[in-house]
Amino acid sequence: MSADLHQIWVYLSASPLAGLTLTLVAYQVGVWLFEKLGRRPVLNPVLIAVVLIAGTLGLSGIDYRTYFDGAQFVHFLLGPATVALAVPLYNQFQEVRRSALALVAALLVGSAASALSAVALVWAFGGTKETILSMAPKSVTSPIAMGVSEQIGGLPSLTAVFVIITGIVAASLGTWVLNLVRVKDWRARGFGMGVAAHGIGTARALQVNEVAGAFAGLGMGLNGLATALLLPTLYHLIWG
Amino acid sequence: MLGTLTLLLLCQLFGELAARLLHLPVPGPVLGMLLLFAGLLLRGGVPAAIQDTAGGLLRHLSLLFVPAGVGVMVHVTRLETEALPIIVAVFGSTLFGIAVTAKLMAFLLSRTDPRLEEEPAAKEPVAGDRR
Numbered sequence: 396m397s398a399d400l401h402q403i404w405v406y407l408s409a410s411p412l413a414g415l416t417l418t419l420v421a422y423q424v425g426v427w428l429f430e431k432l433g434r435r436p437v438l439n440p441v442l443i444a445v446v447l448i449a450g451t452l453g454l455s456g457i458d459y460r461t462y463f464d465g466a467q468f469v470h471f472l473l474g475p476a477t478v479a480l481a482v483p484l485y486n487q488f489q490e491v492r493r494s495a496l497a498l499v500a501a502l503l504v505g506s507a508a509s510a511l512s513a514v515a516l517v518w519a520f521g522g523t524k525e526t527i528l529s530m531a532p533k534s535v536t537s538p539i540a541m542g543v544s545e546q547i548g549g550l551p552s553l554t555a556v557f558v559i560i561t562g563i564v565a566a567s568l569g570t571w572v573l574n575l576v577r578v579k580d581w582r583a584r585g586f587g588m589g590v591a592a593h594g595i596g597t598a599r600a601l602q603v604n605e606v607a608g609a610f611a612g613l614g615m616g617l618n619g620l621a622t623a624l625l626l627p628t629l630y631h632l633i634w635g
Numbered sequence: 636m637l638g639t640l641t642l643l644l645l646c647q648l649f650g651e652l653a654a655r656l657l658h659l660p661v662p663g664p665v666l667g668m669l670l671l672f673a674g675l676l677l678r679g680g681v682p683a684a685i686q687d688t689a690g691g692l693l694r695h696l697s698l699l700f701v702p703a704g705v706g707v708m709v710h711v712t713r714l715e716t717e718a719l720p721i722i723v724a725v726f727g728s729t730l731f732g733i734a735v736t737a738k739l740m741a742f743l744l745s746r747t748d749p750r751l752e753e754e755p756a757a758k759e760p761v762a763g764d765r766r
Contacts, residue, residue, distance in 0.1 A: 497743035505736025542662030587737030
């Protein structure tokens with residue numbers, strides 16, 4: 396009996412099935428709890444799922460690499476999902492053209508403000524160079540952020556962590572800060588969330604208002620592009 | 636669905652190939668997105684099948700961040716030793732970024748396209764000063 400159990404354990408900890416299933420189950424528990432607890436942005440599904448999975452792995456002594464062997468199938472879909480962002484971008488194209496000038500200016504300034512303030516703050520408070528470089532692209536959606544991080548010499552997996560914490564911070568405190576600076580236009584509110592906090596910010600904006608959601612999606616897509624194009628170039632200009 | 640998934644993967648594949656062959660400093664999926672966007676522009680519309688599958692994939696976008704998020708385990712030591720700079724930078728820059736982007740955008744829109752200005756922002760009755 397215990398030999399059987401042991402064999403099952405060996406099988407489960409080696410096969411991708413367990414990691415993949417764990418990811419989907421934990422995420423759905425996250426969604427369920429999020430709904431159950433009144434959709435509080437602080438308790439968003441990603442945060443809950445990450446805590447559940449990390450806890451499970453910690454308790455069972457399975458290392459991250461083994462887990463990722465299974466979870467990579469979910470992770471892989473970030474690539475096609477990034478490509479799919481072309482669809483909402485196209486759907487909003489008329490709207491985008493109308494306010495193109497405002498969009499481009501706000502995008503460039505906002506993108507630079509997020510990245511430079513992040514870098515400056517890590518540096519000012521004594522962070523290491525690796526942390527600084529990994530922090531720089533954290534405002535954009537993680538496939539892009541990880542790609543950029545790799546190019547400029549950061550740690551892609553650390554960047555992914557920063558990306559997700561950024562999203563959670565924005566989802567929790569974004570509404571508060573937007574009220575604080577007294578921005579009422581839904582287009583601007585959404586765009587700010589998308590530019591500064593990618594998909595998780597967009598998901599939050601979409602919950603609050605449809606127009607804000609559309610502009611957040613746009614902000615996420617555009618800043619992904621701007622960061623991918625500008626940040627490596629900027630890095631090479633500064634550090635050579 | 637299968638067709639769209641194939642199309643998305645093809646766009647990504649061509650994006651990856653282009654990025655590598657031309658040594659572009661842009662991740663492959665972003666080039667793939669541009670490729671699909673250009674295709675949609677040329678075609679002049681989004682076919683229903685693509686709309687559905689892309690919508691479905693993006694609806695669960697936050698699930699796709701979970702595996703990378705669990706990577707926090709690997710970085711516990713660094714997060715502990717550099718807790719202060721990391722926390723200050725993530726909170727500070729995120730909220731600063733949202734505020735700057737939204738404020739500038741609202742200002743520029745009020746100049747060029749003040750369409751939604753009269754629509755009340757639902758709950759918060761903030762006084763008339765838009766600046």
